[in-house]
Amino acid sequence: MIRFEDVALRYGAGPEILRQVSFHLEPGSFHFLAGSSGAGKSSLLKLMYLAQRPTSGRAHLFGRDVTTLTRGETALMRRRIGVVFQDFRLLDHLTALENVALPLKVSGQRENKVQQHVAELLAWVGLADHIHAYPPTLSGGQQQRVAIARAVVGRPSLLLADEPTGNVDDRIAVRLLYLFEELNKLGTTIVIATHNESLVSRFSYPVLSLSGGEVRMRTAPAAASAGAGGTDRGSAGQGSAGQGSAA
Amino acid sequence: MLFRRTDLPLDRDPSGRFLPWLIALMVYLAALALVSAMTMGKMVERWDTGLSGTFTVQVPPPEIGAPGAQEAAIDRVIELLLDTKAVRSAEVLEPDEIAALLEPWLGAGATYGELPLPALISVGIDPAAAPDYQDLARRLAEAAPGTVLDDHQSWLGQLLDLARAIELVAALIVILVGASAIAMVIFATRMGLAIHGRVIELLHLIGAQDAYVAREFEIHALRLALRGGVVGLLFAIATVILVARLFDRLDSVLLPELTLSPIEWAALAMLPLAIAVVAMLTARFTVLGNLGRMP
Ligand SMILES: Nc1ncnc2c1ncn2[C@@H]1O[C@H](COP(=O)(O)OP(=O)(O)O)[C@@H](O)[C@H]1O
Ligand SMILES: [Mg+2]
Numbered sequence: 001m002i003r004f005e006d007v008a009l010r011y012g013a014g015p016e017i018l019r020q021v022s023f024h025l026e027p028g029s030f031h032f033l034a035g036s037s038g039a040g041k042s043s044l045l046k047l048m049y050l051a052q053r054p055t056s057g058r059a060h061l062f063g064r065d066v067t068t069l070t071r072g073e074t075a076l077m078r079r080r081i082g083v084v085f086q087d088f089r090l091l092d093h094l095t096a097l098e099n100v101a102l103p104l105k106v107s108g109q110r111e112n113k114v115q116q117h118v119a120e121l122l123a124w125v126g127l128a129d130h131i132h133a134y135p136p137t138l139s140g141g142q143q144q145r146v147a148i149a150r151a152v153v154g155r156p157s158l159l160l161a162d163e164p165t166g167n168v169d170d171r172i173a174v175r176l177l178y179l180f181e182e183l184n185k186l187g188t189t190i191v192i193a194t195h196n197e198s199l200v201s202r203f204s205y206p207v208l209s210l211s212g213g214e215v216r217m218r219t220a221p222a223a224a225s226a227g228a229g230g231t232d233r234g235s236a237g238q239g240s241a242g243q244g245s246a247a
Numbered sequence: 248m249l250f251r252r253t254d255l256p257l258d259r260d261p262s263g264r265f266l267p268w269l270i271a272l273m274v275y276l277a278a279l280a281l282v283s284a285m286t287m288g289k290m291v292e293r294w295d296t297g298l299s300g301t302f303t304v305q306v307p308p309p310e311i312g313a314p315g316a317q318e319a320a321i322d323r324v325i326e327l328l329l330d331t332k333a334v335r336s337a338e339v340l341e342p343d344e345i346a347a348l349l350e351p352w353l354g355a356g357a358t359y360g361e362l363p364l365p366a367l368i369s370v371g372i373d374p375a376a377a378p379d380y381q382d383l384a385r386r387l388a389e390a391a392p393g394t395v396l397d398d399h400q401s402w403l404g405q406l407l408d409l410a411r412a413i414e415l416v417a418a419l420i421v422i423l424v425g426a427s428a429i430a431m432v433i434f435a436t437r438m439g440l441a442i443h444g445r446v447i448e449l450l451h452l453i454g455a456q457d458a459y460v461a462r463e464f465e466i467h468a469l470r471l472a473l474r475g476g477v478v479g480l481l482f483a484i485a486t487v488i489l490v491a492r493l494f495d496r497l498d499s500v501l502l503p504e505l506t507l508s509p510i511e512w513a514a515l516a517m518l519p520l521a522i523a524v525v526a527m528l529t530a531r532f533t534v535l536g537n538l539g540r541m542p
Contacts, residue, residue: 051452071539072456079454089449093256102254106455150453 001027001158001189002048007057009043017043019213021057025191027157030184032200033193035210041193042086044210045160048191049083050074062157079107082156082188084164088147090135096122097131100149107154121149125179141168148176152183159183161192165199173199254450255443255460257467262435266468269431270475270526271482273424274518278483281518284417285511287410294403302380304328304337304368307393320391321366327390328370333378336371425525432468432526436533439464447538461534465527472526476519483515 002025009018017040025031035041046052047059050066059066062077069077082103090099100122104114122131125145135143144164151159159180165173173196184190191208194200200207207218257263306324309317321339328337340348345367372378384396440447447460491506507515 049452075451075454075456078452083452089445089452091254091446091449094254102450103453105254106450106453106459154454 001025001029001062002191003058003060004047004054005058005060007047007054007059009040009047009052010055016055016213018047018215021213021215023208023215023217025189027189028184028187030181030190030205031192032203032205032207033191033210034197034200034207035193035195037195039195039210040213041195041210042162044208044215045083045162045191045193048158048160049081050078079103079154080157082151082154082159084144084147084151084159084161086162086166086193088135088143090143090146090150092135095132095134096127096138096146096149099135099146100153103150103154118149118153121153122146125149141172144168145176148179152188156188158189159191161190163194164192165194165196170199174202177203253463253466255439255446255463255467257439257443257463260435260439260442262438262467263471266431266435266471267475267478270428270472270522271479273428274476274479274522275483275486277421277424277522278480278515278518279486280417280420281515282483282487282507284414285507285514287413291403291406291410294406300372302370302372302396302398304370304387305395305397306366306368306391307395308365317366320394321368323390324368324387324394327387328368331378331383333373333376334370335373338369340367340369425522428472428522428525429529432472432529433533435471436464436468436530437537439467440534440537457535457538460538461531464530464534468526468530469523472523473519476522480515480519 002023004024005022007018007021008016010016021044033041033044043052047054047066048061050061050069053059053067062080064073064077091102094102097118101111101114101118104118105111119128119131122128125148127142127145127149130138130142133142135146138146144166148161148164151161161180164180165176168176177192177199180190180192209216209218304324306317306320309315325337325339328334342364345364380396380398380400387394387396450460487507
């Protein structure tokens with residue numbers, strides 16, 4: 001699904017934010033991307049959703065070298081990737097419903113075919129009463145859930161979430177993670193960036209750990225299965241073969 | 248409605264305020280230029296068909312104190328004319344007919360009294376077989392000294408030159424109007440791209456192709472140009488009607504008739520449509536060109 005080999009990234013003439021990053025994520029896997037603030041988590045995700053290209057090294061997505069993609073192919077590949085942006089990036093002049101429907105419209109789907117699906121999805125993230133609300137009138141947590149709904153509405157093969165639990169308390173954060181687990185069970189490959197180590201430790205998923213511009217793979221933390229707050233739901237089978245491997 | 252007609256809030260851009268008015272002005276100018284050209288063309292055509300098939304021969308007024316000399320000269324001229332191949336008729340215009348011809352210039356009721364006027368002979372010919380005017384003029388002058396043949400050609404030729412010049416100017420105005428419309432739409436579209444850079448980036452990130460983004464700008468430009476174009480056309484039509492009224496009141500044979508045929512009306516109506524299509528295509532290629540350079 002995602003294979004990075006010695007990938008480096010720098011912005012303009014600035015310092016290398018990422019250097020010699022190598023890893024491989026199997027289809028259907030679930031990973032945390034951990035690291036302190038400024039470690040380069042968002043930058044690594046940008047490489048994965050094709051908003052940045054590597055300065056050097058090779059990045060493969062869906063079996064394609066990303067540097068060989070045309071603009072048209074890039075657009076098509078992005079339709080298979082759902083992204084929850086750190087700052088949500090909702091369109092303020094569209095309602096929650098219209099925001100969530102946008103990826104479907106962009107990919108040319110017919111309005112009448114998706115109406116039901118979009119409304120159901122908003123209900124699923126607990127926003128049934130707010131489908132016609134404009135983002136500026138929603139709380140941070142509500143906006144985040146609209147952003148999550150928009151990321152998953154196209155049933156992406158790969159879901160990338162940048163601090164999706166940053167604006168909510170731990171209880172809601174755990175609930176949002178269950179939501180991602182549901183998706184993962186349906187086959188979506190998931191990468192969740194977070195600087196919240198305590199959240200990571202509640203689940204027993206492998207962790208890509210970023211520091212000093214380099215990535216290390218930590219396989220499922222052993223402590224996790226005894227963690228608080230309902231890890232019982234997600235722990236089964238995680239961390240076993242095929243979830244991921246450090247390069 | 249689940250899918251907004253447009254995803255970019257282009258309606259709130261400054262371009263929405265200035266573009267329609269500029270387009271309106273452009274269409275107004277182009278429409279008036281077109282009407283001028285069409286009217287001029289029609290006037291030339293009218294005079295041309297009115298005058299071909301005839302020419303005029305002018306026999307000079309008699310010398311003072313030589314009564315009857317003009318009548319004799321006229322008889323010689325008519326005889327010569329009727330002997331000429333291709334001539335079908337030759338008639339001397341009566342004084343009141345001449346007065347009617349002069350009326351637009353000199354006004355009704357002008358009395359010529361004893362004023363010596365040249366005699367005018369209107370000659371009808373077979374338009375398919377025009378005589379050799381130069382040869383005919385020479386022979387007429389021999390038969391009756393001072394006789395002048397006017398086949399209207401030099402006069403009509405100048406009129407045609409004028410009509411062609413006006414048509415050229417009109418075409419130039421239409422081209423300039425089109426070019427400025429293109430420049431304005433490029434400017435407005437670039438501005439829109441800059442204003443909505445973040446939204447466009449998001450559309451790309453969720454999988455939009457460049458053509459999808461371009462479509463938003465196309466629709467916007469089409470609507471603004473259409474709105475402006477229709478306003479400009481309405482003002483132009485109002486102006487034409489006003490000028491036509493004025494011409495009517497002046498009631499002069501010199502002025503052209505300002506009535507348009509259905510085809511000419513259709514050509515005018517095409518102006519806003521044409522400019523809207525130009526605006527749409529311009530927006531499209533501006534967006535595609537600019538986005539192609541983005542990473
Ligand atoms: N667009 C950018 N241009 C220049 N520097 C950037 C840009 N985005 C991020 N950076 C820098 O890259 C580093 C890593 O940032 P980021 O990837 O956002 O880290 P994180 O998401 O882990 O907090 C930071 O030092 C930040 O200043
Ligand atoms: Mg970040």
